[in-house]
Amino acid sequence: MAPVTEPFPISNVAGRYLLFDxxxxxHVRRNHNICGVLIGTIPNLSQQNVFLGIPLQLMPEEARVxxxxxxxxxxxxxxxxxxxxxxxxxxxxxEFLRMMDERGQQRARDVRRKAEERSEKALREKGLLQARTExxxxxxxxxxxxxxxDAGGSLFGSTPQLPANRRVADKKLAPHFIxxxxxxxxLAPPSQxxxxxxxxxxxxxxxxRYMQSKGYFAMPGLRFGCHxxxxxxxxxxxxxxxxxxxxGWDEEFELLDIVGGGRLGTSVKKTYLIGAEEPExxxxxxxxxxxxxxxxxxx
Amino acid sequence: xxxxxxxxxxxxxxxxxxxxxxxxxxxxxxxxxxxxxHDTGNLSLPKRGEKxxxxxxxxxxxxxxxxSRQAMHGVLSWTxxxxxxxxxxxxxxxxxxxxxxxxxxxxxxxxxxxxxxSTQWLLPEEALFLIERGSMDCRWPVKEDEGDDGPIDTQxxxxxxxxxxxxxxxxxxxxxxxxxxxEMYTVYAGLKRSGYIVFRMGTWNYERGELQVPSLENPAxxxxxxxxxxxxxIWRRLTQASTEMPAKQLYFGPVVKPGLYRSYSDIYRxxxxxxxxxxxxxxxxxxxxxxxxxFRVVFDVYKTDxxxxxxxxxxxxxxxAVINARETSMPTAAQLNDxxxxxxxxxxxQNMQLYxxxxxxxxxxxxxxxxxxxxxxxxxxxxxxAEEKLYERSVHQGNKRGKGRGGRGRGKGRGRGR
Numbered sequence: 001m002a003p004v005t006e007p008f009p010i011s012n013v014a015g016r017y018l019l020f021d022x023x024x025x026x027h028v029r030r031n032h033n034i035c036g037v038l039i040g041t042i043p044n045l046s047q048q049n050v051f052l053g054i055p056l057q058l059m060p061e062e063a064r065v066x067x068x069x070x071x072x073x074x075x076x077x078x079x080x081x082x083x084x085x086x087x088x089x090x091x092x093x094x095e096f097l098r099m100m101d102e103r104g105q106q107r108a109r110d111v112r113r114k115a116e117e118r119s120e121k122a123l124r125e126k127g128l129l130q131a132r133t134e135x136x137x138x139x140x141x142x143x144x145x146x147x148x149x150d151a152g153g154s155l156f157g158s159t160p161q162l163p164a165n166r167r168v169a170d171k172k173l174a175p176h177f178i179x180x181x182x183x184x185x186x187l188a189p190p191s192q193x194x195x196x197x198x199x200x201x202x203x204x205x206x207x208x209r210y211m212q213s214k215g216y217f218a219m220p221g222l223r224f225g226c227h228x229x230x231x232x233x234x235x236x237x238x239x240x241x242x243x244x245x246x247x248g249w250d251e252e253f254e255l256l257d258i259v260g261g262g263r264l265g266t267s268v269k270k271t272y273l274i275g276a277e278e279p280e281x282x283x284x285x286x287x288x289x290x291x292x293x294x295x296x297x298x299x
Numbered sequence: 300x301x302x303x304x305x306x307x308x309x310x311x312x313x314x315x316x317x318x319x320x321x322x323x324x325x326x327x328x329x330x331x332x333x334x335x336x337h338d339t340g341n342l343s344l345p346k347r348g349e350k351x352x353x354x355x356x357x358x359x360x361x362x363x364x365x366x367s368r369q370a371m372h373g374v375l376s377w378t379x380x381x382x383x384x385x386x387x388x389x390x391x392x393x394x395x396x397x398x399x400x401x402x403x404x405x406x407x408x409x410x411x412x413x414x415x416x417s418t419q420w421l422l423p424e425e426a427l428f429l430i431e432r433g434s435m436d437c438r439w440p441v442k443e444d445e446g447d448d449g450p451i452d453t454q455x456x457x458x459x460x461x462x463x464x465x466x467x468x469x470x471x472x473x474x475x476x477x478x479x480x481x482e483m484y485t486v487y488a489g490l491k492r493s494g495y496i497v498f499r500m501g502t503w504n505y506e507r508g509e510l511q512v513p514s515l516e517n518p519a520x521x522x523x524x525x526x527x528x529x530x531x532x533i534w535r536r537l538t539q540a541s542t543e544m545p546a547k548q549l550y551f552g553p554v555v556k557p558g559l560y561r562s563y564s565d566i567y568r569x570x571x572x573x574x575x576x577x578x579x580x581x582x583x584x585x586x587x588x589x590x591x592x593x594f595r596v597v598f599d600v601y602k603t604d605x606x607x608x609x610x611x612x613x614x615x616x617x618x619x620a621v622i623n624a625r626e627t628s629m630p631t632a633a634q635l636n637d638x639x640x641x642x643x644x645x646x647x648x649q650n651m652q653l654y655x656x657x658x659x660x661x662x663x664x665x666x667x668x669x670x671x672x673x674x675x676x677x678x679x680x681x682x683x684x685a686e687e688k689l690y691e692r693s694v695h696q697g698n699k700r701g702k703g704r705g706g707r708g709r710g711k712g713r714g715r716g717r
Contacts, residue, residue: 037673
């Protein structure tokens with residue numbers, strides 16, 4: 001895993017915040033307890049919805065925390081690509097194509113080597129490879145008539161493979177083609193803009209920021225009828241503890257919301273949590289956030 | 300290489316019951332560790348619940364988390380490689396924000412793309428999904444004014460990265476007047492990964508969908524012998540004095556006048572006073588046409604069918620509207636009415652159980668509500684309570700207690716009083 005230098009760029013594609021670099025994705029998970037939502041399809045595992053891949057979609061709240069704390073900056077990815085690819089010079093293009101060609105050739109060689117290793121392993125498991133080397137030795141020694149009578153039958157079965165393998169090695173390999181995950185290269189990574197655009201966040205943002213600052217992980221909570229489902233650690237390892245809804249400080253809400261949230265939370269072994277931010281008392285001072293957990297007491 | 304992942308469906312095995320949805324929770328990527336393109340035969344996906352409640356700062360827990368993270372990192376680093384045999388070469392078309400493939404020789408084109416001559420044109424979501432699943436090698440167009448000799452080969456274009464594909468097919472979409480949003484793509488890709496066949500409904504270039512008028516033939520009256528129907532009608536007319544009660548009469552007289560009644564049904568029919576919406580009547584729109592109205596059907600979804608042909612796909616199995624949970628709240632009655640008006644009149648089958656009939660509804664639609672990349676699917680149906688008259692149920696039908704009536708969707712813990 002390559003180290004990530006901060007601040008790192010966050011792609012803004014049509015108003016959504018996406019990460020494409022696997023190192024950055026691991027970095028925010030480890031160092032900023034931000035896990036986002038993987039929304040992409042994993043190549044070769046594209047017929048299931050349990051494990052998803054790159055890109056990682058960040059909630060606006062997550063992007064906001066990262067930008068506010070100076071870990072990241074937002075850039076307009078569509079604009080960067082439009083400039084980078086529609087105006088690409090012939091020289092840059094051919095250079096990049098040559099580089100991709102090399103990677104494709106390298107890949108083709110790897111694939112062939114793996115295939116050879118596999119067949120060699122399979123042969124060894126059946127005890128044929130040994131027979132093959134014995135055969136070579138016996139050829140060198142110009143034979144004693146019967147080089148192991150028991151292996152003789154299958155030995156004939158494996159002989160046609162040998163010349164075939166050699167023929168592939170001699171031929172120029174058909175190139176493989178690679179679709180890279182990120183656009184760097186050929187583009188240069190976006191530079192940090194002088195003015196930081198903060199992502200727009202919904203009004204429940206304070207409770208998210210508060211829980212994130214305490215080391216909790218958050219996922220979008222619509223499935224559980226709340227704003228965030230809050231995890232005590234990495235969701236890879238832990239179950240979520242809180243179904244969290246952010247409110248306004250003096251906001252009145254329906255008693256039924258407590259019943260609904262509390263019932264649902266208790267039935268899925270989680271706790272319903274509501275929280276709000278106290279209005280700023282002085283200019284520029286961040287308000288205090290208070291949170292309350294609600295559980296069926298089960299008396 | 301791209302098609303070998305079909306084996307992944309085997310992973311489901313028998314240990315995934317209908318009630319648990321594994322995608323509800325973040326699953327441990329370590330289970331994918333041994334999973335390469337060549338070795339998917341004997342693996343099964345993990346059962347849920349193999350996680351800890353909270354951190355207890357032990358080395359064991361740390362090392363397990365570290366292993367999970369490493370596995371995740373490893374899986375996310377897989378690159379998309381196109382072998383020489385399965386190489387689908389596409390070209391991006393900036394004017395329409397679509398892609399085209401001049402040499403479409405793949406199974407994928409049975410369910411995506413539109414043919415124009417020998418070229419297949421891909422809509423943004425189709426192109427993006429093919430790139431994302433590692434099936435298509437898409438290229439950026441080459442600037443023409445560079446003094447190259449002759450026509451430029453597609454292969455001369457720069458390969459489009461996954462990031463580039465998102466930036467183009469979703470980021471440029473607004474610039475060409477396209478309607479595809481990230482939420483719609485999330486739903487599209489999720490359904491495609493589940494194996495459904497998904498197409499856009501219509502062209503998306505309208506302010507609202509078309510009214511779907513029910514055909515005048517009532518399927519209920521089509522059944523049975525004409526002879527029986529005729530005499531049944533005469534008999535009914537003879538026995539029931541007046542099924543229709545003039546509104547004026549209700550002010551004065553009793554609802555059920557003294558007289559001769561031969562069955563309870565006749566009396567019940569007279570007691571039917573509450574007016575209800577006639578579902579056979581032609582629907583009308585309530586709201587003015589508005590192209591920003593999110594409550595519209597965007598995808599036609601078909602179940603997997605090996606004989607599926609995109610030229611003759613027939614009526615879809617499901618209709619899906621995509622809603623962004625962050626921007627849209629529950630639909631109003633008017634919005635629902637207009638949404639239903641664009642879905643066809645789809646009566647439940649006559650032999651269904653009463654509860655299933657009510658659940659199926661006379662018109663229905665699925666709302667895909669997307670909260671930051673996580674879709675939830677909600678089915679909304681127009682339940683025909685007034686058409687399912689309880690007093691008309693024949694006795695022997697009532698005795699037939701179907702198997703499917705047990706699980707009525709009520710919580711299992713009902714009455715436990717937690």
